[in-house]
Amino acid sequence: MSHPELNPILHNQAPVPLLVIISGPSGVGKDTVLMRMREFGMPFHFVVTTTSRGQRPGELEGFDYNFVSKAEFETMIANNDLLEHAVVYGEYKGIPKSQVRDALASGKDVILRIDVQGAATMRKLVPDAVLIFIVPPSSAELANRLRLRRTESAEGLEQRMALAEAEMGRVDEFDYVVMNPESRPDEAASMIQAIIRAEKSRIRPRRIKL
Numbered sequence: 001m002s003h004p005e006l007n008p009i010l011h012n013q014a015p016v017p018l019l020v021i022i023s024g025p026s027g028v029g030k031d032t033v034l035m036r037m038r039e040f041g042m043p044f045h046f047v048v049t050t051t052s053r054g055q056r057p058g059e060l061e062g063f064d065y066n067f068v069s070k071a072e073f074e075t076m077i078a079n080n081d082l083l084e085h086a087v088v089y090g091e092y093k094g095i096p097k098s099q100v101r102d103a104l105a106s107g108k109d110v111i112l113r114i115d116v117q118g119a120a121t122m123r124k125l126v127p128d129a130v131l132i133f134i135v136p137p138s139s140a141e142l143a144n145r146l147r148l149r150r151t152e153s154a155e156g157l158e159q160r161m162a163l164a165e166a167e168m169g170r171v172d173e174f175d176y177v178v179m180n181p182e183s184r185p186d187e188a189a190s191m192i193q194a195i196i197r198a199e200k201s202r203i204r205p206r207r208i209k210l
């Protein structure tokens, strides 16, 4: 008898690929942890965001972002080609559906990072995604990370901290919480890997429909 909803591992077949969403307050270390996962060569597809903003020195097309013009981005919106998009500081940012679809079709697990607001949208669009919330050891440590990054003015820092407080209150919309400990982002990276491995062993796997 066949049980198509059960884990294909039971029939010695490849597991169902996952869509994993990494979120959490600004400055908690999402990019840092994802970069460590990439550097470790973890076998996932890391989604590259498409943006209309200009390429900065040192940024690589297809690695940091896919750079397109505003007009091209607006065509993508009109054609419903994006899973999710937002305007950040007057520029578009979004996730192309085709990239996620193609990676899943090739059997790869797909990982993407998104802000807390965007994660809530994704939960509605793709209810079977695995949502992981990264937290700092303390809010003092979060403020410290933002300060050390030196990308924010004093006012910007205060705004981000206030937003972070509000975002921490939304943790119950997520499936997992992962701590990014002081100076040990590798631990957060391996915890995410452990979650993905455990998810692969579900008797009834999550199945992503886009």
Ligand SMILES: Nc1ncnc2c1ncn2[C@@H]1O[C@H](COP(=O)(O)OP(=O)(O)OP(=O)(O)O)[C@@H](O)[C@H]1O
Pocket: 024, 025, 026, 027, 028, 029, 030, 031, 032, 033, 145, 146, 148, 149, 180, 181, 182, 183, 184, 185
């Ligand atoms: N485990 C850690 N311990 C100490 N510092 C860290 C740790 N992880 C990240 N950082 C530092 O904290 C700062 C913020 O990290 P990062 O830019 O990765 O955060 P983010 O969540 O991607 O932020 P944003 O949402 O604003 O893009 C960086 O300067 C980074 O080097």
